[in-house]
Amino acid sequence: MVTIKKKATHNPLAEYIERLQKGDALLPDSPDNVLEVVGILKSYGVVLDAYSKNLNYIAEHQFLVFFPFFKYFNGEVSFQKLLRHWWHDRINFEYAEYCMKGMMWHGGGGLDTYLDTQEFQERAQAVINAKFKNNPFIQSINQLFPDFLTEHLRVSAYYTGLGQFWRVMADMFLNLSDRYDRGEIKSIPQVVEHIKAGLVANASNPITYAVKIRGKVYEIIPKSVGLTFLADTAIPYVEAVFFRGTPFHGTVSYNAQGYQIPPDQTRFQYGALYADPLPIGGAGIPPTLLMQDMRHYLPEYLHEIYRRSLRGEDDLRVQICISFQKSMFCVTTATILGLMPHPLDTKDPNEQKDNRVYLEKWMSRLQTSRLLDVNK
Structure with missing residues (x-):
């Protein structure tokens, strides 16, 4: 009897699969990379802290407000803050909303599923009735367009979902900097x-x-629904944003006849792991x-490295983006290792095979990413 040996793909x-199997990271280990990653994550942690507080404030205090002119002020409105806002001397909370809308559009996870359930509809309607109890005009609008206000609350749910996720990540990154x-x-x-360890x-x-x-x-969203940090916010965030x-x-044509954008969202590769830093x-x-x-919020030791670069501070945002991508590959590594189907050090051949297949699937998705660039 002739046996045919299956050719290995x-x-x-x-190389990166082997790295992960050894417990190493997608980013090579070097003192410069450590300094760069920790430094940028410290800055990112400070920014995420601000983003998180604002997203949660909007969800809790600006829900069903049709013209939230002061939503970025966290309830502290003053003429001085208004001038700073107009002068753009402030945190750009618009980016937080951009990520939130990306999460909502791509969906995934239990949060996305729950927002389409009858339970959410009933709870949302109770909030709408209470909010506009004495407003017959809005009540009539709600009767004519029953999904309008409900959709507002769906958006608010994503505000708080991302806000709670970033709250954890901000503390995690700032603690990392302190440990460094x-x-x-x-x-x-x-x-x-x-x-x-923080994710787990x-x-x-x-x-x-x-x-x-x-x-x-x-x-x-009551606790009884069972939504959790990792499965229902972290993983959908990685999928949608990373x-x-x-x-x-300006980087691709939105013309449908140009076929530059995939018709299927699952084939999108425009996230943080793929984006070219140059257009920043x-x-x-x-x-x-x-x-x-x-x-x-760059720590001085990282800022000094940027100053000594070829262009100095002329391309500071691009340099920050390159460092940020390096750090995101570290976060991706942590996610991949944290979701491994079996322990890395397993001796069971079947479990080792499962781990290998799992890692190959991840690497297939990263083939067109910036992985090779950050490893140069």
Whole structure:
């Protein structure tokens, strides 16, 4: 009897699969990379702290407000803050909303599923009735267009979902910086392990949402629904922002006849792991807002490296974006390792095979990413 041996398939990123199997990161370990990643994550943590507070404020206090002129003020409106806002001497909260809308559009996870259930519809209607109890005009609008106000609350649910996710991540990144300053973090694998441990520790944190109207609390996403940090916000966020993203205006044609944008959202590859840093600073490039925010909070040791670069501070936002991409590959590594079907050190051949297949699927998605660029 003749047996045919199945030919092994070659993955272009086989080197990185082997790295992950050894517990290493997608980003090579070096003192410069450690400094760059920790420094940019410290800045990112400060910005995420502000983003998180504002998203949660909007969800809890600006829900069903049709013209929220002061939603970026977190309830602290003053003439001085208004001038700073108009002068754009502020955090660009628009980027947080951009990420929130991307998550909502791409969907995924239990939050997306719950917002289409009858339970959510009933809870949303109770909030709408209480909010506009004495407003016959809005009540009539709600009767004519029953999905209009409900959709507003769906958006509010994503505000709080992303806000709660970023709350955890901000603390995680700032704690990483503190550990680095104390000399506890000295390698990229340690950075990855810190992030993975944080994700695992907070994996089952409940995602809830309640609003107060005239002194009464209305639960929109009760704890009983069972939404959690990792499965229902973290993984959908990674999918929507790291991988899929949205095509930037001016970089691809939105003309349907040009076929430059895939018709299927699952084939989108415009996320943080794929985007070219060079257009940062140009019109229509949303991450410019994030890079602009992070430049205000760069630790001095990282800022000094940028100053000594070839162009100095002339391309500071681009340099920040490159560092940010490196850090996001560390976060991606932590996510990949944290979701492994079996322990890395398993001795079971079948489990090892499952792990290999799992890693190959991830690497297939990263073939057109910036992985090779950050490893140069």
